[in-house]
Amino acid sequence: xxxxxxxxxxxxxxxxxxxxxxxxxxxxxxxxxxxxxxxxxxxxxxxxxxxxxxxxxxxxxxxxxxxxxxxxxxxxxxxxxxxxxxxxxxxxxxxxxxxxxxxxxxxxxxxxxxxxxxxxxxxxxxxxxxxxxxxxxxxxxxxxxxxxxxxxxxxxxxxxxxxxxxxxxxxxxxxxxxxxxxxxxxx
Amino acid sequence: xxxxxxxxxxxxxxxxxxxxxxxxxxxxxxxxxxxxxxxxxxxxxxxxxxxxxxxxxxxxxxxxxxxxxxxxxxxxxxxxxxxxxxxxxxxxxxxxxxxxxxxxxxxxxxxxxxxxxxxxxxxxxxxxxxxxxxxxxxxxxxxxxxxxxxxxxxxxxxxxxxxxxxxxxxxxxxxxxxxxxxxxxxxxxxxx
Numbered sequence: 185x186x187x188x189x190x191x192x193x194x195x196x197x198x199x200x201x202x203x204x205x206x207x208x209x210x211x212x213x214x215x216x217x218x219x220x221x222x223x224x225x226x227x228x229x230x231x232x233x234x235x236x237x238x239x240x241x242x243x244x245x246x247x248x249x250x251x252x253x254x255x256x257x258x259x260x261x262x263x264x265x266x267x268x269x270x271x272x273x274x275x276x277x278x279x280x281x282x283x284x285x286x287x288x289x290x291x292x293x294x295x296x297x298x299x300x301x302x303x304x305x306x307x308x309x310x311x312x313x314x315x316x317x318x319x320x321x322x323x324x325x326x327x328x329x330x331x332x333x334x335x336x337x338x339x340x341x342x343x344x345x346x347x348x349x350x351x352x353x354x355x356x357x358x359x360x361x362x363x364x365x366x367x368x369x370x371x
Numbered sequence: 372x373x374x375x376x377x378x379x380x381x382x383x384x385x386x387x388x389x390x391x392x393x394x395x396x397x398x399x400x401x402x403x404x405x406x407x408x409x410x411x412x413x414x415x416x417x418x419x420x421x422x423x424x425x426x427x428x429x430x431x432x433x434x435x436x437x438x439x440x441x442x443x444x445x446x447x448x449x450x451x452x453x454x455x456x457x458x459x460x461x462x463x464x465x466x467x468x469x470x471x472x473x474x475x476x477x478x479x480x481x482x483x484x485x486x487x488x489x490x491x492x493x494x495x496x497x498x499x500x501x502x503x504x505x506x507x508x509x510x511x512x513x514x515x516x517x518x519x520x521x522x523x524x525x526x527x528x529x530x531x532x533x534x535x536x537x538x539x540x541x542x543x544x545x546x547x548x549x550x551x552x553x554x555x556x557x558x559x560x561x562x563x
Contacts, residue, residue: 322432326439328488329495330545330552340491340552344499348428355427 187213188309188316193253200247210256211240217257217302218264224294225268231275235267242267257302265295307357315350322347377445385444394455399447399479399529402522403440403486409493409519410437413500416512420504429504433496440489443482450479454533476533483529484542487549490523494556501560516557523553 187195187209195213198206218239222232242263250259308316318336321327322343333340377385377396385404388396414433420426457475462468494516501512530546537543 323435326435328549329492330488330549341495341498344429344432344492344496345425347432348425351428351431352424 188313190309191254192256192306196247196250196253196256207244210243214257214260215240217298218260220298220301221261221264221295222268224291224298225265225272227268227271231271235264235271238267239264257299257306261295261299304354304358307354307360310357311350311353315353318343318347319350319354377448378441395452396444396448397451398525399451399483399486400444402483402490402525402529403443403447405518405522405525406486406490406493407437407440407444409490409497409515409522410434410440412511412515412518413493413496416497416500416504416508416515419508420500422505423503425499425503429496429499433493436489436492436496440486443486443489447479447482447486450475450482454479473536476536480530480533480540480542483526483533484546484549487523487526487530487546490519490526491549491553491556493519494523494553498556498560513560516553516560520550520553520557524550526550 185205187205190198190209192213195206195209199210215236218236219232222235227235239260243260250256308319311319318332321332321335322329327335329340329343332338332343336343338346377388377400380388385396385400389401410433414430414437417423417426417430417433423429454472454475457468457472460468460471462471497512497516497519501509501516504512527546527550531543534540534543
């Protein structure tokens with residue numbers, strides 16, 4: 185199955201139905217997100233790994249209690265943040281940032297950036313494979329118009345216009361997806 | 372070299388480094404900075420063309436070219452310094468020394484090729500802005516194409532200079548192709 189165009193909610197429903205491949209997809213889809221949140225909390229590698237394991241153990245245990253399948257990301261984000269704070273408190277290595285503090289504000293900004301990046305990645309899934317490829321080559325792999333043109337058998341002069349059109353579609357998809365979401369869909 | 376990160380310097384600071392007695396930074400770093408400036412001018416033209424439906428996308432691409440080019444200011448200085456160090460290492464002649472020199476020169480060629488590619492991209496985008504952006508932005512776009520083309524030519528010459536001993540290296544032809552593409556863009560736009 186090509187999971188690229190499958191929504192988060194559909195992956196959750198497949199997980200609940202006992203689809204092993206869906207579980208692998210869920211882990212694949214959110215593992216970087218979980219690690220990014222752990223890094224945003226300045227956890228070291230070992231603690232980040234612990235948080236990763238614990239987060240997915242809880243997801244496995246409690247997925248059935250998720251009320252809104254499409255809210256799985258904010259739910260995982262909240263779960264991960266709680267586990268990160270527990271880890272910081274247990275280690276007492278770094279003080280947990282207090283609400284309203286400068287450090288807390290910086291943490292919030294880091295978490296917002298992570299959520300934004302994940303939203304863009306989700307929006308990418310709604311694009312055609314051609315658009316995904318051309319955007320990935322230019323913006324992620326830093327390939328030049330000439331290089332992309334050679335690979336896709338397109339004149340370099342048309343690459344920039346095509347990228348602009350694909351960015352327009354990505355923007356529309358992103359704006360359609362990035363509306364307010366429930367922080368917790370758990371019952 | 373005095374600075375650890377040339378891209379973090381003010382313009383005056385970068386110019387001081389370029390003018391210093393130290394061999395690096397030199398023309399490659401200057402070319403990278405010029406490409407970044409050309410990309411910034413392209414971005415400005417796109418941002419000032421709100422009626423053009425592709426403007427946001429073109430601005431994003433110009434910003435991406437700038438983002439990837441700025442680090443090349445330092446990277447080229449490092450690569451050039453490494454080449455000079457390898458050439459003047461004082462190691463006895465032999466295969467090890469030859470390999471070290473070849474690797475250092477190849478590294479410098481790689482950086483210069485990246486600058487050439489980015490320069491061509493900036494010139495292509497400049498042409499788009501000149502053709503489809505606000506007419507009031509055409510002069511800036513034309514200037515961006517001229518700057519980008521000149522920088523691309525410099526970078527292509529550096530690629531060739533670093534690969535003098537490597538006959539038939541495809542990086543040299545790739546860089547020359549970049550220089551030709553950028554020159555064609557400039558010609559179409561009527562740049563001097």
